[in-house]
Amino acid sequence: MKIEMNVNGAARVVEASPYRRLLDVLREDLRLTGTKEGCGEGECGACTVSLDGETVNSCLVAVAQCHGRTVKTVEGLAAQQGDKEILHAVQTALVRCGGAQCGICTPGIAMCAADIVERELLHDQDLQQARVMVRELLAGNICRCTGYQLIVDAVIEAASEVGLQRRERASRRTP
Amino acid sequence: MLRVPPVGAGFQRTMARMSQPSTTHVGASMPRVDGVAKVTGRARYVDDLDAPGAWHGITVRSTIAHGRLEAIETLDGFAATGAVLVTAADIAAHGGSNEIALIEHDQPALVAVGAPVMHVDEALALVAAPTRAAALAAAKLVVARVVPLPAVLSMADALTANEKLYGDDNIFKKFLIRKGHSDDATFDAVMASAAHIIEGEYDTSPQEQMYIEPQGMLAEWRDGKCFIIGSLQCPYYVHKAIKTLLQCGDDEVVISQAVTGGGFGGKEEYPSMLAAHAALLARKATHPVKMIYDRAEDIAATTKRHPAQIRSRLGVSAEGDIVAIDVDVVMDGGAYLTLSPVVLSRGVLHAAGPYKCATVRVAGRVVATNYPPHGAFRGFGAPQTTFAYERQIQKLARYLGEDGLTTRKRLALRSGDTTSTGQVLTFSVGTDAVLNAIANVAGAAPVRSGVSAKGSTVRRGRGVCFYFHGAGFTGSGEARLAGRAEIALLRDGTFEVRASSTDIGQGAITMFTQICAASLEVDPALVRVIDPSTANVPDSGPTVASRTCMVVGSVVETASRKLKARILEWGASHGMANQTVALCGAAMARAHYGADHAGADIAELVQYQPPPGIAWDDATYSGSAYPVYGWAACLVDVSVDLDTYEVSIDRCVQAIDVGKAINPIIVKGQIEGGTLQSLGWAVLENVIYKDGKVANANMTNCIVPTFADAPDLETILVEVPYPYGPSGAKGVGEIPMDGPAVAVANAVEDALGCSFDSLPISPEAVFASRSRWSFS
Amino acid sequence: MSEPLYARPTSVAEALELRAAHPDWMLLAGGTDLLVDSNHRKVPVGMLDLWRLAALGGIRQRDAAIEIGAGTTWLEIERHPLVRVGFLPLAEAAREIGARQIQARGTIGGNIGTSSPVGDSLPVLLALDAEIEVASVRGSRRVPYRDYCVGYRKTALAADELIIAVHLPTPVASTRMVWRKVGTRKAQSISKVMGAATMVLDGGTVVSARIGMGAVADRPIRLTAVEQAVVGLSLLQAAEAARAAVPAAIAPISDIRSTSDYRRAVAANLVARFFAV
Known part of the structure; x- marks a missing residue:
């Protein structure tokens, strides 16, 4: 069937069996290979994308379910300013803090971390609470390289960075 | 704030060019050169590669553990699928040799008709079709007729050798280490003189590597040559295996590494099998063939950590010193020999532990069973024997009524002491540094009794351990390997590092970039590490054994220094004395590489030279087992929920002597990753076999720790330099896997007052221990 | 392989019509169970997609x-x-x-x-x-x-x-409600044992209780025998009575995730803990 969806801000049309996994259509038909398959059973989170604003496992989404909906993948996380790519705060923090090693889980983790940071889910938490919250919120993303420590560091850092920027913008508006 | 460079199309390892020199010296945490490609999803793993016209390959596997293959037949409808079928007969038909070359060539690429089937999920035939769905459907139409034979599914059964799987005794390999005695009678006399003997029997469980990228390979034939790219650790291992399989020359096979999503040993030997399959299918299909395992197949068919059974006796003097150590190690090698002898070797070489003792006997055997072959996994035999010796030392401490750290401090090896193989330690022994580091941060032991956040009663405990890990290949291995690497000055004045060491997430390319730039004294922006391919890098040896930084890094360092000297010499003789290497290099390159240059590159190729004084005797298993050791201590606090019997890891501190941290954040990441693998092995990971088949072959049931299972990890880097490593660095990849598991066991013993000598310490195991608990 | 049919109703009435006409179609919402490992499962003849149907x-x-x-x-x-x-x-x-x-x-x-x-x-x-x-x-x-x-x-x-x-x-005001899951790990896990209870209390005495448990039988079950055993008891007495009564009230199995003995013991501990926190 013909499926129309908004992918990373652009309208896309694919012809696909309705039962195919969103993961496969993204990777094979749209060649958005940043979304990875680690298990095919919704355990590892490597295939995480955002569907209508919620992070989901794209291996557990039938592509027909995306007709008329909005999908964002890791390829859509950074902003484009002319020729220049402006990485999302979580991408920058993951690189700086050493939160990516082999990198196969990284796109999924970046998607979930971006969700945490953008929704300001760590707002008003002290550092220890924030670390515990990050661990719960990212529990659907398995990483076998890092032991998670440096990823938690990166998410905390990105959240502080984004929070700081928001506060600065707010204080500029109300001098 | 990190300045993020614009990145061009495709996966370019060029981030270093943009980095700030101040953060890129050796010892500084330069951001990974592949970091941006990975966080943006641009890094291309094998399943992401464009492969126009590629077919998909599927493996037809055995469903029984032991038998004889009578026939392979296709059902009606197979021909109509358009799929190709490959069996062992296709190998011989092309003059190939049906074997996966490794240590011994006992493992076939495909079981031939008439030959034995040795394990469940062994490859019997291969199918390829234009789509994965079509290949899966066609594979269902291939039927293997196998006559069953009695299966050997325990180490005890293997040793009775009623059913012979390998030789007359089912023993793939045995070792015997003797220190301070020449025969058993002498040894027994020393043991008999002990005032007290600490005895124990230990069992460690198989463990799945669980890299998040399953195994995958893409093969293509062009002009009679076979090109293979895939997810792998050791391009030259695959190269050797495919040359043997196809019986062809060095240049007829090219093996390249795609970006690899984790390995941990799991992509050391198995990729040779997968590459063989993809190559055979691609030849017959006359199309490129991609084989990407799904998770279930990957868990079921690929290697695991060797399960081990270890018996140990410590003879202790009245003063509390160790007078004799007696260890017997048995490991389950699975159905083929693969890497088992070297896994066992590392196991026995670490089995006596880093402790002073004049009289040591270590015996080891690895046996054949009908399980899928067990293989390389981070630590490579040492985590198993470390579990046993550190349980033994803890029992000794308890017997003596001594604090665990005190016992270890009193008995540990230091400079001037000798190991179980008689190696005199002369440098880079971090014993006191790591033990003191742990003592300094330990703080008060946790309060024994308490209530959990969920309202349950908990018992808390603390465990420590001390351990070492030999870096690089065992014995004379590094001399035999003679790993090489090359540094070239390119036409545009930049530098290229050519090595077959792969980056599988551990940061090899960033580390090489830093070592090369520091040695050349140029900006790391001018250095690029090229993607390993047997077509364009020398054989640096495999990416294993904690050797990439220490061994290959030292070769990169030497080659870079030689190239620097050559460039500066050229500069001096061309009016550029006192100019920088970068400037002289650019001028030298302009002069050397004319418009139609066809000669050799300006390059320095260097071969590894083992440090002086390394002597090893394979016959007596004595001498310098490793050029140097890493040293580590670990402290773990646990709480045990007395309603659910779950062990929570509340705190884990590791202090590891790494010689020198070339890139501290990368080293920290390596240590923490290994630490959590060890903690997972301790309490929740397991591979469950039923009738020789993995019964939990999915990520739902073959579980590894999540973010929520991991405590905040405390990592202390200790640097006691190794004089022959790059800037003093020594191996770090494996050591964090060795210790944390036994620190957990020691902590649970402390909490519940009874010993835990088997892994995993699952809630079910804690439940079963209730009658042994002793606390008030 | 033929393509499955797909329908996404926009009202309950339409959904019921489709369901009546196609009782063999897969009823799909979030897919977190039905689509696990879907590339290796039989392709359904049709999919009735209820995901985000506003009326539901x-x-x-x-x-x-x-x-x-x-x-x-x-x-x-x-x-x-x-x-x-x-x-x-x-x-x-x-x-x-x-x-x-x-x-x-x-x-x-x-x-x-x-x-x-x-x-x-x-x-x-x-x-x-x-x-x-x-x-x-x-x-x-x-x-x-x-x-x-x-x-x-x-x-x-x-x-x-x-x-x-x-x-x-809505429970009466004096109802206490408790829940506990014991999974294979701390998150993203399959339950080995889990249970919930509501209890109406009068001072420290149990007036009535309802206890539901999972992973201890072939289906989620009410522990009615235990519920009866605790009526009229103080919370501490109820905890001990429940601990004693739970094992006979459940029929757990051994599988790759746990053992029946473990499940039985932990179920008893959990229910006891529901009363004596």
Whole structure:
């Protein structure tokens, strides 16, 4: 069937069996290979994308379910300013803090971390609470390289960075 | 704030060019050169590669553990699928040799008709079709007729050798280490003189590597040559295996590494099998063939950590010193020999532990069973024997009524002491540094009794351990390997590092970039590490054994220094004395590489030279087992929920002597990753076999720790330099896997007052221990 | 391979018509169970997609009960003030189902529809005496959840029926509600044992109790014998009575995730702990 969806801000049309996994259509038909398959059973989170604003496992989404909906993948996380790519705060923090090693889980983790940071889910938490919250919120993303420590560091850092920027913008508006 | 460079199309390892020199010296945490490609999803793993016209390959596997293959037949409808079928007969038909070359060539690429089937999920035939769905459907139409034979599914059964799987005794390999005695009678006399003997029997469980990228390979034939790219650790291992399989020359096979999503040993030997399959299918299909395992197949068919059974006796003097150590190690090698002898070797070489003792006997055997072959996994035999010796030392401490750290401090090896193989330690022994580091941060032991956040009663405990890990290949291995690497000055004045060491997430390319730039004294922006391919890098040896930084890094360092000297010499003789290497290099390159240059590159190729004084005797298993050791201590606090019997890891501190941290954040990441693998092995990971088949072959049931299972990890880097490593660095990849598991066991013993000598310490195991608990 | 048919109804009436016409189609919402390993499963002949069907969403107060639409996700349940204030164990269970990605897609109707013995919300529904509202073109009816699951993954849902909503009666003010899951690990785990209880207390005495447990039998079960055993007892006495009565009230199995002995012992400990926190 013909499926129309908004992918990373652009309208896309694919012809696909309705039962195919969103993961496969993204990777094979749209060649958005940043979304990875680690298990095919919704355990590892490597295939995480955002569907209508919620992070989901794209291996557990039938592509027909995306007709008329909005999908964002890791390829859509950074902003484009002319020729220049402006990485999302979580991408920058993951690189700086050493939160990516082999990198196969990284796109999924970046998607979930971006969700945490953008929704300001760590707002008003002290550092220890924030670390515990990050661990719960990212529990659907398995990483076998890092032991998670440096990823938690990166998410905390990105959240502080984004929070700081928001506060600065707010204080500029109300001098 | 990190300045993020614009990145061009495709996966370019060029981030270093943009980095700030101040953060890129050796010892500084330069951001990974592949970091941006990975966080943006641009890094291309094998399943992401464009492969126009590629077919998909599927493996037809055995469903029984032991038998004889009578026939392979296709059902009606197979021909109509358009799929190709490959069996062992296709190998011989092309003059190939049906074997996966490794240590011994006992493992076939495909079981031939008439030959034995040795394990469940062994490859019997291969199918390829234009789509994965079509290949899966066609594979269902291939039927293997196998006559069953009695299966050997325990180490005890293997040793009775009623059913012979390998030789007359089912023993793939045995070792015997003797220190301070020449025969058993002498040894027994020393043991008999002990005032007290600490005895124990230990069992460690198989463990799945669980890299998040399953195994995958893409093969293509062009002009009679076979090109293979895939997810792998050791391009030259695959190269050797495919040359043997196809019986062809060095240049007829090219093996390249795609970006690899984790390995941990799991992509050391198995990729040779997968590459063989993809190559055979691609030849017959006359199309490129991609084989990407799904998770279930990957868990079921690929290697695991060797399960081990270890018996140990410590003879202790009245003063509390160790007078004799007696260890017997048995490991389950699975159905083929693969890497088992070297896994066992590392196991026995670490089995006596880093402790002073004049009289040591270590015996080891690895046996054949009908399980899928067990293989390389981070630590490579040492985590198993470390579990046993550190349980033994803890029992000794308890017997003596001594604090665990005190016992270890009193008995540990230091400079001037000798190991179980008689190696005199002369440098880079971090014993006191790591033990003191742990003592300094330990703080008060946790309060024994308490209530959990969920309202349950908990018992808390603390465990420590001390351990070492030999870096690089065992014995004379590094001399035999003679790993090489090359540094070239390119036409545009930049530098290229050519090595077959792969980056599988551990940061090899960033580390090489830093070592090369520091040695050349140029900006790391001018250095690029090229993607390993047997077509364009020398054989640096495999990416294993904690050797990439220490061994290959030292070769990169030497080659870079030689190239620097050559460039500066050229500069001096061309009016550029006192100019920088970068400037002289650019001028030298302009002069050397004319418009139609066809000669050799300006390059320095260097071969590894083992440090002086390394002597090893394979016959007596004595001498310098490793050029140097890493040293580590670990402290773990646990709480045990007395309603659910779950062990929570509340705190884990590791202090590891790494010689020198070339890139501290990368080293920290390596240590923490290994630490959590060890903690997972301790309490929740397991591979469950039923009738020789993995019964939990999915990520739902073959579980590894999540973010929520991991405590905040405390990592202390200790640097006691190794004089022959790059800037003093020594191996770090494996050591964090060795210790944390036994620190957990020691902590649970402390909490519940009874010993835990088997892994995993699952809630079910804690439940079963209730009658042994002793606390008030 | 023929392509499955696909329909996405926009009203309950349309959904019921489709269901009546195609009882063999896959009923799909968040896909967190039905689409696991889907590349290796039989392709359905058709898919009736109920995901985000507005009429099946939402959480509302209805007299002395709250109504949760079958299509409500765990994330929505966990965040909803009506649930958090009045039915905390359900919010807690929702928070422990899979992880965030699963909670964003998994629905309460899906959990009920599958009625696996390890469905994490089901013991809570038993303890809260939930009623399941189902409907077909023939009309609608309500089934208490204790009568809904009739065997291993077998339910009272007829071939032409859909699950419309869950109704949770508001408990009396003095009711204590508790929930605990013991999984294979701390998050993103399959339950080894889990249970929920509601108890009406008079001072320190148990007036009545409802206990639901999962992963201890072929279906989620009420522990009625235990419920009876604790009536009239002080909380501490009730804990000990429950500990003694639980093992006979359940029939756990040994499988690759745990053993029957472990499950029996932990079930007893958990229920005892429900009374004596």
